[in-house]
Structures are given as structure tokens and as C-alpha cells.
Amino acid sequence: DADVTQTPRNRITKTGKRIMLECSQTKGHDRMYWYRQDPGLGLRLIYYSFDVKDINKGEISDGYSVSRQAQAKFSLSLESAIPNQTALYFCATSGQSVDEQFFGPGTRLTVL
Amino acid sequence: GESVGLHLPTLSVQEGDNSIINCAYSNSASDYFIWYKQESGKGPQFIIDIRSNMDKRQGQRVTVLLNKTVKHLSLQIAATQPGDSAVYFCAENPWGSNYKLTFGKGTLLTVNP
Numbered sequence: 337d338a339d340v341t342q343t344p345r346n347r348i349t350k351t352g353k354r355i356m357l358e359c360s361q362t363k364g365h366d367r368m369y370w371y372r373q374d375p376g377l378g379l380r381l382i383y384y385s386f387d388v389k390d391i392n393k394g395e396i397s398d399g400y401s402v403s404r405q406a407q408a409k410f411s412l413s414l415e416s417a418i419p420n421q422t423a424l425y426f427c428a429t430s431g432q433s434v435d436e437q438f439f440g441p442g443t444r445l446t447v448l
Numbered sequence: 449g450e451s452v453g454l455h456l457p458t459l460s461v462q463e464g465d466n467s468i469i470n471c472a473y474s475n476s477a478s479d480y481f482i483w484y485k486q487e488s489g490k491g492p493q494f495i496i497d498i499r500s501n502m503d504k505r506q507g508q509r510v511t512v513l514l515n516k517t518v519k520h521l522s523l524q525i526a527a528t529q530p531g532d533s534a535v536y537f538c539a540e541n542p543w544g545s546n547y548k549l550t551f552g553k554g555t556l557l558t559v560n561p
Contacts, residue, residue: 340491367547378537378551379492392547426491433546435480439491 339363340440342427348446355414357443359427368410369437370394370402373424382425385410417447460558467525469555471538474519478550480541483512483523486554487534495523495536500543525557533559 343358359368366387371379371394381394385404399421401413414421424444428437461467473481479500484492498505498512498521505512511524521538537554 369547376553378553379539379549380551381548384547386547428491435541436482436494436497437549438494441489441491 338441340427340429340438342425342440342443344443345441346444348448349417350448351416351418353417353447355417355445357412357425357427357445359410359412359440361408361410361427361429361438361440363429363438364407365429365431365438366407367430367432368404369428369430370400370410370412371426371428372396372421373426373442379426382412414445414447417445419447421445422447457553458556458558460560461528463528463530463559463561465528467523467528467532467557467559469523469525469536469557471521471523471552472519473521473538473540475540475542475550476516476519477543478540479543481512481514481521482539482541482549483510483521484537484539484551485532485534486537492537528557528559530559530561533557 340361369384370382373379380396382400383402384392403411424442426442427440430437482497483495485495486492496507496510496512498514509526513522535554535556537552539549539551
């Protein structure tokens, strides 16, 4: 079984809709991250969490929110989706440092 | 601002040849670097890492070289195989940051049989 899973894997939605992406991990890691990937750009950090209920903004947090209610789960929400949020979204986990982040398989989100 | 970049966006090699993928970084304070492999439809997968107190590190068929003088990182893949076809990108961790990785844009490696 995969260590980091994401649901859904693909999602098409309309402008203005609320969307939630889920991430679960079985690695026992405290740290979890949400990134977005766009063609021609590197991965960009949206939010990160060092522990349950710990939330920190990354470089592109506007328009997104997250929730960390359990060590194994980190969810990303788009309160009102817009077309420029169309992207690949990745969840990642790491141990007590930034070293070697483990990524999930990604969620392809399309906002029409 | 600081950035992590790649010299070539695409690289095509013959099966069995050695591949070299390059990465330039501009943050001289970075002290930790990672190479990731991303296959189509999958998340990035860790390949190898290196700290700034090293110049070279070897793994299975892969070697990472770090030249701090010119702020250059390279990934060498020996005897490239079709399964090596993927996007490769580097990431750097600026010194003093306990959470941030700055990712490069990636190089698409295509291995021809």
C-alpha cells in the first residue's frame, strides 16, 4: 500500500464551487505539506503543518485553506474555486526536518 | 529573488549511455540539495541528496556532484535505461530554513531504445 495517498486523483469543478482535497499518510511523520505544480514552474508550497492543528502559510496560500485534525491527515480546501487554480496538487510528508519529503500521487484539479 | 534553475529543459539519450542533468542554484546559503524523479502521472520520487559539506555522493547508478564555487549541481545516471525516462528536478533547502524546499522547473529525460 502507498505511504501517502491523495483523494480524489482527478476532479473537474466549476468556478465558485468549494473543493476539498484529502491527504493521508501511514509513515508516522509529523510534517505534512501541500504543493501545487504548474507546467513550466517548479513545485510551489501552499501550506505546511508540523503537527496536529499546526498550520503555516507557504508562498502561495491565498485562496486556499487547510486542516490538520489528525497526524495522518492533512486536507486542502479551495473555498471558491477559480480557473487559475487549475493545477496538479501534491501532498508530501517528512520527518523532523525538511529532508527527503515523500510525495503522494497527486490530484489533477480542473476549474472551468 | 533566489531561484533554482535547470540548464536544459529536455535531454534525449540512447539506452545504455550515461546521462547528465544539470541544475544551477543562486542561493549561496543553501546547504542541502535533493534530486527528484517524476514519472508521468506520479508524484516526485526521491533519488539522492547531498549536503553542502560534500562534493560528491553516489547511489545505485546515480551520482550527484556539487560545485559550490559556481553554484552548480548535477545528476549523473549511469547506463541509462528506458525506465529512467521521466522529469528530473532539483530542490534546495536554504540554510536556516527548517521547512522550505525551493524546486527547479525540471528536465525531461527521454531514453531511446
